[in-house]
Amino acid sequence: MIKVSNLSVRLGGRQVIHGISLEAAPGALTAIVGPNGCGKTTTLKAISGELTPEGGSVSINGRNLMGLKPWELALKRGVLPQSTVISFPFTVREVVRLGLTAGATSDAKADDRVAADALEAVDLGGFAGRFYQELSGGEQQRVQLARVLCQISDPVADGEPRYLLLDEPVSSLDIRHQLTIMQLARRFCERGGGVIAVMHDLNLTAMFADRMIMMKAGKIRASGAPRDVLTDETMEAVFGCRMQVSAMPAAGVPFVLPQTATL
Amino acid sequence: MPRSEALDRGMRLTALAADIRAEWRSGNRARLARVVIALLVVFAAATFVGSIMTGAADASLSNVVRWLLGANDADQVLSVRDRIIILDIRLPRAVLGMLVGASLAVSGVVMQGLFRNPLADPGLVGVSSGASLGAVLLIVLGSAVFGPLFALFGFYALPVAAFIGGLITTLLLYRIATRGGQTSVATLLLAGIALGALTGAFTGVLIFMADDKQLRDVTFWGLGSLAGANWTKIAAAAPIILLSLAVTPFLSRGLNAITLGEAAAFHMGIPVQRMKNIAIVSVAAATGASVAVSGGIGFVGIVVPHLLRLVIGPDHRYLVPASALLGGTLLILADMIARTIASPAELPIGIVTAFIGAPFFLWILLRGRTNMGL
Numbered sequence: 013m014i015k016v017s018n019l020s021v022r023l024g025g026r027q028v029i030h031g032i033s034l035e036a037a038p039g040a041l042t043a044i045v046g047p048n049g050c051g052k053t054t055t056l057k058a059i060s061g062e063l064t065p066e067g068g069s070v071s072i073n074g075r076n077l078m079g080l081k082p083w084e085l086a087l088k089r090g091v092l093p094q095s096t097v098i099s100f101p102f103t104v105r106e107v108v109r110l111g112l113t114a115g116a117t118s119d120a121k122a123d124d125r126v127a128a129d130a131l132e133a134v135d136l137g138g139f140a141g142r143f144y145q146e147l148s149g150g151e152q153q154r155v156q157l158a159r160v161l162c163q164i165s166d167p168v169a170d171g172e173p174r175y176l177l178l179d180e181p182v183s184s185l186d187i188r189h190q191l192t193i194m195q196l197a198r199r200f201c202e203r204g205g206g207v208i209a210v211m212h213d214l215n216l217t218a219m220f221a222d223r224m225i226m227m228k229a230g231k232i233r234a235s236g237a238p239r240d241v242l243t244d245e246t247m248e249a250v251f252g253c254r255m256q257v258s259a260m261p262a263a264g265v266p267f268v269l270p271q272t273a274t275l
Numbered sequence: 276m277p278r279s280e281a282l283d284r285g286m287r288l289t290a291l292a293a294d295i296r297a298e299w300r301s302g303n304r305a306r307l308a309r310v311v312i313a314l315l316v317v318f319a320a321a322t323f324v325g326s327i328m329t330g331a332a333d334a335s336l337s338n339v340v341r342w343l344l345g346a347n348d349a350d351q352v353l354s355v356r357d358r359i360i361i362l363d364i365r366l367p368r369a370v371l372g373m374l375v376g377a378s379l380a381v382s383g384v385v386m387q388g389l390f391r392n393p394l395a396d397p398g399l400v401g402v403s404s405g406a407s408l409g410a411v412l413l414i415v416l417g418s419a420v421f422g423p424l425f426a427l428f429g430f431y432a433l434p435v436a437a438f439i440g441g442l443i444t445t446l447l448l449y450r451i452a453t454r455g456g457q458t459s460v461a462t463l464l465l466a467g468i469a470l471g472a473l474t475g476a477f478t479g480v481l482i483f484m485a486d487d488k489q490l491r492d493v494t495f496w497g498l499g500s501l502a503g504a505n506w507t508k509i510a511a512a513a514p515i516i517l518l519s520l521a522v523t524p525f526l527s528r529g530l531n532a533i534t535l536g537e538a539a540a541f542h543m544g545i546p547v548q549r550m551k552n553i554a555i556v557s558v559a560a561a562t563g564a565s566v567a568v569s570g571g572i573g574f575v576g577i578v579v580p581h582l583l584r585l586v587i588g589p590d591h592r593y594l595v596p597a598s599a600l601l602g603g604t605l606l607i608l609a610d611m612i613a614r615t616i617a618s619p620a621e622l623p624i625g626i627v628t629a630f631i632g633a634p635f636f637l638w639i640l641l642r643g644r645t646n647m648g649l
Contacts, residue, residue, distance in 0.1 A: 062538050086544025093542075096535050099392050100589035105302030113532050114544030141302040159535075163543060 013037055014059060014089075014175055014206060019068035021054050028054050030230045031068065036223075038173030038206040041197055043217045045210075046227035047251055052210040053094070053179055055227070059208065060091045060177050073172050086114035089175040090160035094183070096152065098144055104131070104155050105140040111162030130161040135192055149184045157181060157193065167205025176200060178209040182216065194220040215267045218242055226250055242266040308593035311586060315600035319373070322604045326369045326611050327361060368504040371512070372610050373603035375501070375569045378516045378561040380602025381523055383576025384594055388530035389554050390452070390463055393584070393639075396577040397562040400467030402444045403573075404474040406559075406566040408481075409440020414492050415481040430511045438515065438563030444470055445559045449551075499570035499625025501610050508568045515564035519557035520599060526554055527591035534589065572625050574632020575602050581639055 014036040021029035029051045036042040044052045057063040059070055061077045070077045072088050080088075090111070098107070108127045117123055131137060134154040139147070144155060157178075164174045176197065182190040190213070197207045198220055211217040217224060218238040225235040228250045234241045239259070247255045247268065256272035259265065295307045342358065379397075386395045386402075397403050413436040447470060452463035482493055529550040532540035541547045565572070579602045580594060587593050606624070609631065613624040 057538075060542060062541060082541055082546050083544035086542065091539070091542035093536070093539060096539060098534055100534050101584060102534070102589055103302030103304070106304075106588060106590060107535075110532055110535065110543060113528055141300045156535075 013073060013173075014208065015071045016055075016059060017069055017071075019055070019058055019070065020066045021051075021058055021063055022066045023054065023063075027066075028230050029058070029065075032227075032230070032232050033068075034225055034232065034235065036175070036206050036208045038167075038175075038204060039201050040222040041201050041207045041209065041220055042223045042225065043209050043211045043221035044225045044227060045212070045214060045217055046233075050227045051230040052227055054230075056091075056177055056179050056208065056210050060089065061085055062091075072175065083114045086163065087169070087174075088172070089177055090164035092157055092160045092176070092178045092181055094179045095149070096156050102144050103140065104136065104142050104144055104147070107144050107155055108140075108158045108162050111159040113163070115163060126165045127158075127162050130158040130165065131155075133161055133196055134158045135189060150186060150189065153181070153184050154189065154193070157196075161196075164205070167200050167203040173205050175206045175208065178207065180210055180212060183212060190216060214242060218266050239264060239266050242268065304588045304590070305593070308587035308590065308597065311583075312593060312597050312600065315597055315604070319600045319604045322607050323369050323373065326372070326607045327365045329611055329615065330360070330365060363505070367506050367509055368501050368610065369607055371504040371509055371568060372501050372607040374509070374513055374516050375565045375572065376575055376603035376606025377520060377599035378565045378602075379572060379575040379606070380579040380598040381520055381595060382558045382561045382565075383602075384580045384591065384598045385523055385526065385530065385554050385558050386576070387580060388526075388533060388591060389551060389558075391534055391536070392463070393581055394577070395463060396574075397441070397445075397558060398571065398573040398576055400448055400463060401469075401471035401474065402441050402448070402559065402562050403566055403571050404471045404478075405444025406437040406441035406563045407571060408474040408478050409436040409438070409563065410567050411478050411481050411493050412436060412440070415485045415489050417489075430507060431515075434511055434515055434564040434567040436563075437567040438560050440474070441563040441566070442556065442559035444474065445555050449555065499572040499628075500613075500621075500623045501569055501606075502614075502621055502623075504568075512564040512568040515560050519561040519564075522553060522557045523595050524592075526550060526557075527595055530554070530591040531589075570623075570625060572606070572628055574628050574636060575606060577639075578632050578635050579605060 016032065016034045018031045018033055019029055020027065020031050032055065034042075044055060046052055054063065058065050061070070061080070061082075072080075072085075077085070105127065108130055109123070111130070112123055112127070128140070131140060134157050136151065136154055136158060139151070139155070144152060147155065160176060160178075164176060167174055178197065181197070182193050185193060194216060197209060201207055201222070209221075211221070221238055223235065224238045224241040226233050226241050226246060233250050234246045242257050243266075244255065244257050247253070247257060254274045255268050255270075257266050257268045260267065291310070295310065298304070298306055382402075383396045386397055386400075387393050389395070397406075410433055413433055448463065448466055451466040452459055478493075482490065485493055529540065529545045529547075532543045532545045533547065533550070535543075537547050537551075540550075580598050583594055583597050583601060587597060606628075609627045610624050613622045613627045616622060616627075
């Protein structure tokens with residue numbers, strides 16, 4: 013369980029997160045959505061330990077983040093940042109294996125297999141020998157995800173669930189790979205791990221997330237199952253545009269079309 | 276029998292080459308890197324011995340070896356003159372060349388890793404100028420102002436002064452160019468130019484104040500040379516250089532991780548701040564010690580790592596030792612050129628490395644404009 017209680021963050025003198033609390037349970041895909049600049053990424057950075065909060069606390073499996081060393085944290089959670097530029101000529105294989113920085117085993121064969129599986133999982137099977145710098149943006153994003161999967165290859169380790177923190181994991185992907193990656197995150201949860209993802213695509217979120225947290229201006233405005241969060245009222249309150257939320261008849265998964273909007 | 280043995284060895288080599296090619300295609304350059312390092316060890320040893328045998332005077336190395344091994348007819352095989360030329364002139368010079376070359380190349384690698392950019396080089400971004408300023412301050416103001424420093428450090432005073440100059444410059448540079456874990460390369464290079472000019476101006480003031488003897492000493496810094504190599508200088512610089520070289524292998528994983536950004540390195544389990552502190556101090560120490568004993572020798576720190584990255588890739592676990600070996604070897608070769616091309620006169624080695632390095636640097640720029648992060 014990742015537990016955030018009463019978290020406040022100040023960036024450059026400005027308070028950007030105002031005392032939010034949330035829980036991300038193992039086995040569940042928790043999505044954070046909201047308008048640009050509402051503090052989604054900042055929240056994720058505080059959860060990853062990258063930002064020191066001004067107030068409140070974050071704990072992971074019952075242990076306060078502040079008391080954990082970087083390498084201890086690295087064995088509990090992996091983090092996918094929004095975009096990663098590398099100015100050295102690494103091959104895809106080398107980038108993915110950087111994920112083994114904290115958790116490399118002495119078994120070279122096993123490490124090789126973990127890296128190969130991670131690439132396979134993001135649909136980049138034949139890409140090991142390519143140069144990272146020569147890939148497209150979407151391919152680079154998937155290589156980074158493979159790197160994170162290489163770090164957190166098993167959803168559960170030593171009897172403890174592990175977590176993936178993903179900042180817009182599908183932002184530069186084509187629709188097929190959006191589905192591939194969301195399914196991958198979903199499977200990670202089904203196998204006992206936990207996922208927190210910052211998302212932009214509300215429909216994709218509604219389709220895959222177990223819990224949806226909607227933020228506005230550094231506060232949580234709504235949270236719960238997608239069908240409870242994604243309503244006409246919250247859409248208007250959070251995004252400031254009147255929209256009509258519909259639902260797929262069969263599964264009851266809500267969706268919203270931009271065509272219904274009035275600004 | 277020997278024939279089939281040779282055949283056998285040939286086949287093993289062919290198999291190894293095929294393996295390496297196959298691994299390279301799947302993005303795995305680890306074994307290639309290890310083979311390259313092994314070859315560099317041989318190359319370094321050969322160059323080292325070669326440089327001891329080359330020179331204006333005709334002194335035979337085999338006689339020295341026999342003398343060292345305690346041959347009975349020692350005094351006949353080796354004249355006193357030969358002994359001095361080899362043991363007190365050429366050998367310290369080769370040792371110093373190896374140390375300084377390795378230190379310049381490794382400082383380049385570490386700094387480039389830290390700033391996440393292949394153009395960051397202590398010589399290029401003003402760290403060497405800062406170190407020179409420290410050294411020149413000590414030479415000119417000397418014992419009048421720095422008496423306690425001399426008293427405390429003895430003949431280490433000069434490397435220590437250069438180290439402090441280099442450290443201050445590196446810290447300033449890092450402060451200016453890196454915000455929130457992201458380094459702006461344009462800011463880095465421009466700040467380097469500004470800091471270089473500033474330290475240059477201070478050095479100018481000191482030169483203005485200097486007397487004739489100090490002026491000669493100071494001019495030596497600008498050119499860069501191994502000509503004054505002796506065992507005292509080695510004793511002053513070697514501990515500092517070796518210590519900072521010994522630290523770098525432990526930075527390799529961190530340097531690899533930090534190429535994805537400081538945040539990503541932290542996510543992967545690297546204690547980023549501590550690693551950066553160690554890296555900055557070791558770069559400043561290695562650069563300071565090198566500048567103190569050999570003046571400003573440019574371009575080794577940028578050419579050597581770049582060449583090696585083209586061949587074995589940027590993995591610092593291999594890049595650091597390979598750079599140390601190739602840096603040392605190339606500097607000895609440059610020194611051989613410097614002392615033979617205008618023989619019996621001698622060119623400062625800084626001129627040789629600039630003639631080779633500067634065009635190479637331009638070639639890097641032409642070739643990889645899009646990959647420099649500018």
